[in-house]
């Protein structure tokens with residue numbers, strides 16, 4: 001297994017579109033890194049530059065110690081798994097899996113050995129003599145992964161491999177790919193627009209937006225300390241509440257006033273200090289939906305603040321309820337345990353856990369404080 005390093009990698013397409021701006025990422029040998037971001041953020045282009053399927057406009061890609069900018073894809077010793085599986089329809093599963101090895105003149109016995117091993121890992125032994133059209137979507141995806149495994153690549157690249165599967169199968173394949181990663185100890189780079197896949201699979205995630213890296217970190221760190229308002233809004237569902245406004249007053253008597261006017265949240269000195277906030281400038285306050293409680297009951301400890309809002313919509317999920325409310329012209333999303341809730345249009349009392357507030361600079365969106 002090899003490390004994969006991107007050093008200020010840039011991609012400019014014909015017509016001057018900068019798809020990737022000077023992206024630097026170091027993926028350790030054996031690490032599972034997920035590139036995640038909305039459609040068009042440059043994640044596939046980044047992956048395709050690692051694979052050699054796209055030329056690199058500037059910067060350097062290294063696999064292990066070797067700079068591969070000018071190395072053709074077949075000589076990079078990596079295997080890629082695509083969303084559409086890209087299996088050869090006229091070949092059986094066995095032939096699909098053996099194809100790349102035959103091209104490399106790997107001896108017959110060695111091909112058989114690797115195939116048996118991969119088929120056992122993926123539980124596809126019974127499928128080896130079928131053609132792809134006689135396989136379900138999940139089985140095709142397994143075969144595509146099997147074809148990558150037999151090559152014993154220095155790194156695996158996955159481009160949205162689960163997007164064509166139904167929700168249930170996606171969850172299952174997610175677990176299988178994670179297991180595969182542990183079992184093989186392989187370097188894996190995985191592209192997805194799905195933040196749940198990113199959060200559940202990655203050792204680290206790279207959040208991209210408009211061709212740039214916004215944050216790199218362990219999933220829990222990115223969730224708990226988003227680097228900016230984009231990451232705060234993108235990772236987590238429902239997304240973090242983000243309220244734009246000003247901090248007025250000073251010291252003990254400071255209050256956050258949302259720009260729209262109505263929402264006011266008093267902030268005492270310890271909270272201000274923790275958030276790195278001072279009076280004056282425009283800021284964005286953030287609070288995850290789970291930091292908002294339905295009703296008066298305060299949190300076990302620490303600072304909290306109750307507000308009167310109107311319930312706009314309630315989405316019961318079974319194990320929890322998402323509440324969409326508004327107060328003073330601001331939208332508020334809360335995530336609460338199952339319980340009786342008021343009807344849409346009715347007043348609702350919400351309690352904010354001020355110890356879980358985040359703060360960002362309004363002009364740049366960059367996180368303030370720790």
Ligand code: ADP
Nearest residue numbers: 013014017019038039040041042043044045046
């Ligand atoms: P993602 O994988 O995050 O959806 P892509 O890497 O596919 O994003 O695309 C990043 C940007 O580059 C987009 O603006 C897209 O329109 C543009 N782009 C992608 N491929 C090409 C291409 N072959 N020619 C020109 N522009 C492209």
